[in-house]
Amino acid sequence: MALVMKKYTMPEQDPAIRAHNFEEVALGYDEETAIAEASRCLNCQKPRCVQGCPVQIDIPGFIAKMKTGDFSDAIEVIKGSNSLPAVCGRVCPQENQCEKYCVMGIKGEPVGIGRLERFAADYDLNEQQKGAPVQCASDAKKVAIVGSGPAGLSAAGELAKKGYKVTIFEALHKAGGVLSYGIPEFRLPKEKIVQVEIDDLKKLGVEIRLNTVIGKLYTVDELMQEEDFGAVFVATGAGLPSFMHIPGENLNGVYSANEFLTRCNLMKAYKFPQYHTPLKVGGTVAVIGGGNVAMDAARTSLRLGADHVYIVYRRSEKELPARLEEVHHAKDEGIDFRLLNNPVEIIGSDDGNVKSLHCIKMELGEPDSSGRRRPVPVAGSEFDLPVETVIVAIGQGPNPLVQSTTPDMLTNKRGNIIADEETGATTKEGVFAGGDIVTGAATVILAMGAGKKAAQAIDKYLKDKG
Amino acid sequence: MYKILKKELLSPNVWLYDIEAPRIAKKTQPGQFLIIRTDEEGERIPLTIADFDRDKGYISIVFQEVGAGTQVLGQLNEGDSILDVVAPLGKKTHIEKDMGTVVCIGGGIGVAPVYPIARGMHQAGNKVISIMGAKNKDILILEKEMRAVSDEVMVTTDDGSYGIKGFVTNALQQIIDRGEKIDEVIAIGPVVMMRSVVEATRPYKIKTVVSLNPIMVDGTGMCGGCRVQIGEEIKFACVDGPEFDGHMVDFKGLMSRQRMYKDKEKTESDHVCNLTKVKEAL
Ligand SMILES: Cc1cc2nc3c(=O)[nH]c(=O)nc-3n(C[C@H](O)[C@H](O)[C@H](O)COP(=O)(O)OP(=O)(O)OC[C@H]3O[C@@H](n4cnc5c(N)ncnc54)[C@H](O)[C@@H]3O)c2cc1C
Ligand SMILES: Cc1cc2nc3c(=O)[nH]c(=O)nc-3n(C[C@H](O)[C@H](O)[C@H](O)COP(=O)(O)OP(=O)(O)OC[C@H]3O[C@@H](n4cnc5c(N)ncnc54)[C@H](O)[C@@H]3O)c2cc1C
Numbered sequence: 123m124a125l126v127m128k129k130y131t132m133p134e135q136d137p138a139i140r141a142h143n144f145e146e147v148a149l150g151y152d153e154e155t156a157i158a159e160a161s162r163c164l165n166c167q168k169p170r171c172v173q174g175c176p177v178q179i180d181i182p183g184f185i186a187k188m189k190t191g192d193f194s195d196a197i198e199v200i201k202g203s204n205s206l207p208a209v210c211g212r213v214c215p216q217e218n219q220c221e222k223y224c225v226m227g228i229k230g231e232p233v234g235i236g237r238l239e240r241f242a243a244d245y246d247l248n249e250q251q252k253g254a255p256v257q258c259a260s261d262a263k264k265v266a267i268v269g270s271g272p273a274g275l276s277a278a279g280e281l282a283k284k285g286y287k288v289t290i291f292e293a294l295h296k297a298g299g300v301l302s303y304g305i306p307e308f309r310l311p312k313e314k315i316v317q318v319e320i321d322d323l324k325k326l327g328v329e330i331r332l333n334t335v336i337g338k339l340y341t342v343d344e345l346m347q348e349e350d351f352g353a354v355f356v357a358t359g360a361g362l363p364s365f366m367h368i369p370g371e372n373l374n375g376v377y378s379a380n381e382f383l384t385r386c387n388l389m390k391a392y393k394f395p396q397y398h399t400p401l402k403v404g405g406t407v408a409v410i411g412g413g414n415v416a417m418d419a420a421r422t423s424l425r426l427g428a429d430h431v432y433i434v435y436r437r438s439e440k441e442l443p444a445r446l447e448e449v450h451h452a453k454d455e456g457i458d459f460r461l462l463n464n465p466v467e468i469i470g471s472d473d474g475n476v477k478s479l480h481c482i483k484m485e486l487g488e489p490d491s492s493g494r495r496r497p498v499p500v501a502g503s504e505f506d507l508p509v510e511t512v513i514v515a516i517g518q519g520p521n522p523l524v525q526s527t528t529p530d531m532l533t534n535k536r537g538n539i540i541a542d543e544e545t546g547a548t549t550k551e552g553v554f555a556g557g558d559i560v561t562g563a564a565t566v567i568l569a570m571g572a573g574k575k576a577a578q579a580i581d582k583y584l585k586d587k588g
Numbered sequence: 589m590y591k592i593l594k595k596e597l598l599s600p601n602v603w604l605y606d607i608e609a610p611r612i613a614k615k616t617q618p619g620q621f622l623i624i625r626t627d628e629e630g631e632r633i634p635l636t637i638a639d640f641d642r643d644k645g646y647i648s649i650v651f652q653e654v655g656a657g658t659q660v661l662g663q664l665n666e667g668d669s670i671l672d673v674v675a676p677l678g679k680k681t682h683i684e685k686d687m688g689t690v691v692c693i694g695g696g697i698g699v700a701p702v703y704p705i706a707r708g709m710h711q712a713g714n715k716v717i718s719i720m721g722a723k724n725k726d727i728l729i730l731e732k733e734m735r736a737v738s739d740e741v742m743v744t745t746d747d748g749s750y751g752i753k754g755f756v757t758n759a760l761q762q763i764i765d766r767g768e769k770i771d772e773v774i775a776i777g778p779v780v781m782m783r784s785v786v787e788a789t790r791p792y793k794i795k796t797v798v799s800l801n802p803i804m805v806d807g808t809g810m811c812g813g814c815r816v817q818i819g820e821e822i823k824f825a826c827v828d829g830p831e832f833d834g835h836m837v838d839f840k841g842l843m844s845r846q847r848m849y850k851d852k853e854k855t856e857s858d859h860v861c862n863l864t865k866v867k868e869a870l
């Protein structure tokens with residue numbers, strides 16, 4: 123049989139229509155296409171794809187099941203390594219991970235591993251029987267998890283399966299971390315996908331205590347000493363928004379991407395006034411940054427009614443850190459990319475609202491420590507971009523609430539928790555950490571991988587302790 | 589869910605709720621606040637924890653109905669429950685022994701958040717002079733409570749219907765003029781009031797603490813929406829505050845940011861009004 127060199131096309135909502143709604147953009151394969159795409163896989167003896175997956179899913183194994191239409195078996199294979207497949211199939215930067223290494227990618231396009239994972243996971247969500255909640259033994263040891271993002275959720279799942287009594291403490295009123303408050307509905311549906319995966323965890327007996335800020339309502343020490351938790355896993359993410367520290371950043375109309383996306387996703391401002399939280403989007407919007415967060419903020423602005431949305435990024439297209447698919451989607455929807463531009467000031471009107479973004483053109487100079495060519499300003503190239511809204515998406519740092527109340531758990535100079543790469547062990551006995559709070563802002567699947575490793579280490583720690 | 593144990597009308601549109609929350613009561617310190625969400629569609633509303641009883645396991649809030657969010661909250665009754673309460677948030681007030689003479693100023697419903705601070709200062713053995721300001725006698729709140737924890741209380745009303753006619757700054761000036769050595773002033777109330785107090789103490793270099801209330805969302809340092817300019821620095825009021833050195837605060841910036849959603853708030857309020865009418869009609 124001749125090899126099919128290209129991926130089967132992913133059905134998508136028409137860009138002209140989807141730019142004005144919050145429904146999911148990528149619609150997913152149907153059964154027939156899923157089987158056809160699966161059939162492109164060569165079932166390699168030494169599957170290179172697996173080395174690109176941070177949680178080492180048996181990729182040829184699950185794809186082999188899909189070829190014959192055994193989707194339930196396929197998802198069992200995936201779930202052996204990944205407890206949030208419907209999420210990862212949608213948001214993993216596959217082009218840098220599994221699919222980057224697929225042999226099919228050498229001469230043609232790699233196998234659409236993420237899309238197949240998504241199909242199997244969605245099939246499973248639809249077929250799933252609602253099982254009775256699992257009860258763990260009354261003398262089970264207690265483990266506390268701080269933060270309900272992907273790192274916390276995956277650690278919780280692993281530990282619950284091992285028989286521990288797991289409690290997740292979450293600061294917000296919804297579980298999921300960035301999956302709930304950051305990544306928009308049109309990329310990752312909340313009720314249909316995120317909530318279902320979280321409910322799955324609850325069925326394993328995991329308790330989720332919302333509205334509980336660790337460092338405020340309980341300290342880590344109080345959890346261990348007063349509440350009897352044998353171990354704590356800190357997975358508080360990278361939630362502290364960075365600003366540019368340029369003039370005008372306090373003007374009305376300047377948002378951090380976190381605030382903008384939280385108002386929209388978590389507080390459902392796109393359904394205002396039925397939902398009461400307001401969000402203001404001008405006719406013209408500039409989003410500063412080039413990562414997933416920037417793409418999400420830009421595309422959300424369009425959907426909230428902006429006529430023209432710029433991405434202002436100081437490097438070139440090649441350096442854009444966002445997932446390739448999101449960059450394509452953003453372009454199809456009409457986002458205007460202003461590459462090699464850097465903001466220097468936000469200009470306001472007398473009433474305190476944003477009037478324009480003052481920028482300077484950049485060119486690429488010598489490579490910097492990251493190996494990327496450093497952008498340098500072009501003298502005399504300053505110009506004004508008239509906009510009403512500016513969204514700052516230039517990165518997030520670690521929130522210090524837990525660290526500052528846990529003095530014997532040490533941090534590095536950036537404020538990230540110091541933790542062993544293999545076990546997540548911190549400098550404080552019984553306390554482990556993983557995900558973005560350790561690595562800085564990274565990816566869903568890396569955070570999940572860290573959660574899983576920490577769960578294994580916590581299991582060993584508690585068993586050794588007896 | 590957090591049960592409302594008691595609901596009391598303090599003055600027109602100003603409510604006091606006692607809310608069952610033993611753990612929060614145990615951990616709360618004066619100066620801290622909470623965030624409430626009444627129902628699935630509601631906003632996250634920040635309110636100061638106006639009191640806490642660690643033995644009985646409740647906390648109190650005092651709030652004024654100003655817009656949609658606080659109106660919905662005001663429609664709840666004793667025995668009803670609040671969907672979400674996150675607390676304690678923010679830093680506690682700096683209270684110590686031997687601080688000396690502390691003037692605690694509360695304007696309008698700002699008296700409510702000042703009360704636990706005055707009590708804390710008093711319990712620590714400091715001399716507490718309290719100034720309570722209101723538009724008129726009828727809307728003055730918590731006078732009895734404030735008297736119980738203060739060495740001296742001065743009341744000012746805009747119309748002179750009670751106490752000194754004028755503003756809290758008039759009373760403050762009297763204290764300064766009579767030669768009283770003031771070690772610290774704490775002022776909580778409308779932004780214009782806090783700004784006047786800061787201007788009144790600036791010439792005398794009296795340390796002045798104010799509690800800022802910019803628009804907040806999460807209250808944990810995650811969104812940056814609550815940022816305020818303090819001297820050369822940008823601070824997040826929810827985690828770095830809400831109390832700051834008043835002489836460093838950019839009040840103009842704060843007031844401008846508080847007006848950010850004025851038009852949207854009107855739409856929101858009309859929406860809630862209509863819903864209420866529909867409910868009443870049924
Ligand atoms: C807008 C956006 C888009 C993204 N898109 C992608 C993508 O397409 N693909 C991808 O792989 N990655 C993406 N990422 C990155 C990815 O989401 C993160 O790397 C990942 O979520 C990190 O997981 P985590 O569990 O470490 O932390 P988080 O997901 O940040 O979760 C941390 C949780 O801890 C809670 N918390 C914090 N402090 C406390 C406390 N003191 N007490 C209690 N709870 C606390 C927080 O409220 C939060 O719920 C995106 C990130 C953002 C912001
Ligand atoms: C730390 C802090 C402590 C506070 N303590 C008290 C208190 O003890 N008692 C009390 O009555 N009020 C208090 N407030 C103010 C209270 O949060 C607002 O009155 C309330 O959120 C208004 O919401 P609304 O929907 O009813 O009115 P809206 O009509 O939506 O808004 C009216 C005005 O309230 C302000 N506001 C709106 N939304 C928010 C928000 N999310 N966060 C902060 N301000 C907002 C804006 O300036 C707005 O113009 C406090 C605010 C903060 C930040």
Ligand code: SF4
Pocket residue numbers: 174175176177178179181204210211214216219220221235236239567
């Ligand atoms: S989890 Fe991510 S990296 Fe691993 S196979 Fe799935 S899509 Fe690829």
Ligand code: SF4
Pocket residue numbers: 162163164165166169170171172181182223224225226233235
């Ligand atoms: S490398 Fe590509 S073709 Fe080979 S097993 Fe993996 S997915 Fe299939």
Ligand code: FES
Pocket residue numbers: 803804805806807808809810811812813814815824825826827
């Ligand atoms: S309210 Fe979001 S950072 Fe303060």
Ligand SMILES: [Mg+2]
Pocket residue numbers: 398631655656657853856
């Ligand atoms: Mg409101």
